[in-house]
Amino acid sequence: MGRMTASPGRRVLLAAPRGYCAGVDRAVIAVEKALEQYGAPVYVRHEIVHNKYVVQTLERKGAVFVERTEEVPEGNIVMFSAHGVAPVVHEEAARGRLATIDATCPLVTKVHKEAVRFAKEDYDILLIGHEGHEEVIGTSGEAPDHITLVDGPEDVAQVEVRDESKVVWLSQTTLSVDETMETVEALKEKFPQLISPPSDDICYATQNRQIAVKKLAEDAQLVIVVGSKNSSNSIRMVEVALDAGAPAAHLVDFASEIDEAWLEGVTTVGLTSGASVPDVLVEEVLEWLGARGYGDVETVKTAEESITFSLPKELRRDLREEAAALIADRTGTSAE
Ligand code: 0CJ
Ligand code: F3S
Secondary structure, eight states: OOOOOBOTTOEEEEEESOSOOHHHHHHHHHHHHHHHHHOSOEEEESOSSSOHHHHHHHHHHTEEEESSGGGSOTTOEEEEOTTOOOHHHHHHHHHTTOEEEEOOOHHHHHHHHHHHHHHHTTOEEEEESOTTOHHHHHHHTTSTTTEEEEOSGGGGGGOOOSOTTSEEEEEOTTSOHHHHHHHHHHHHHHOTTOBOOSSOSSOHHHHHHHHHHHHHHHHOSEEEEEOOTTOHHHHHHHHHHHHTTOSOEEEESSGGGOOGGGGTTOSEEEEEEOTTOOHHHHHHHHHHHHTTTBOEEEEEEOOOOOOOOOOOGGGGSOHHHHHHHHHHHHHTOOOO
């Protein structure tokens, strides 16, 4: 345990909001509930959220993370991660006789529905997002023939559409708001008739965390973002802090990853965390900083968050029974 000291002039600005969003909270509780209700193992396709500590903690409780649906032995329960899945993944699960729990964030589902609707109306959809990210793989899978991925402003030059009068842009939920607007401006220049999504695709949590980290960047000489290296929203927060003028910003999973050298000449440290990060990890960083003279902590609050989501509906059914029935259906035996 670190000794808390406050050296004159040294302080920490702690962002609020930070950490868990409503979709992550729901997804993590869903895994815990499934383990409670059905016992281990509960298979989860892809990391439930992109956080090392969360994944390790759930693994210890009996969750088994896999990348492909085919890795789940038939007759089991598989949960889909907060980032969402393409319709073909639901088909894979049905083929593999798996009972499913869908922990896709409702705000990702909203984007999937927009994609389906615009594809039905035969629009070309320009999906702004990061190539290879789980969420854009899922969203693109809703209408592969209608969706083109646009990975940042530099991608715009090569984008082609069938009919310039019928083009809409949608986006991944965890992008940098400012960079996305740059991409949209470049797209609009190329396709003046481009229409915008009916409501923000970049979610409230992503937006709020970026506004908060910008505020920290005004005063801090060092910004620490707690989050994992594969967490899009957490990486964006580091970029946003640097763009907003922070002289230095780093992403760390744990306090132990902080380099003492980063503190050289630093009086004000800004501290925040990504949407997939439990607050215990931020508390550990606060202790680490407190032990080095940064014991004076001031919260910088830029928004109030009260949104919550109800748990996936499947958790109200008996899924082990359902999975057994799926196997029985195939083998011709009756489920117990
Ligand atoms: O895509 C999402 C629904 C965000 C989930 C929360 O964050 P995280 O770190 O798991 O995922 P991103 O890489 O998308 O930020
Ligand atoms: Fe959902 Fe946004 Fe969190 S899309 S999972 S509320 S980061």
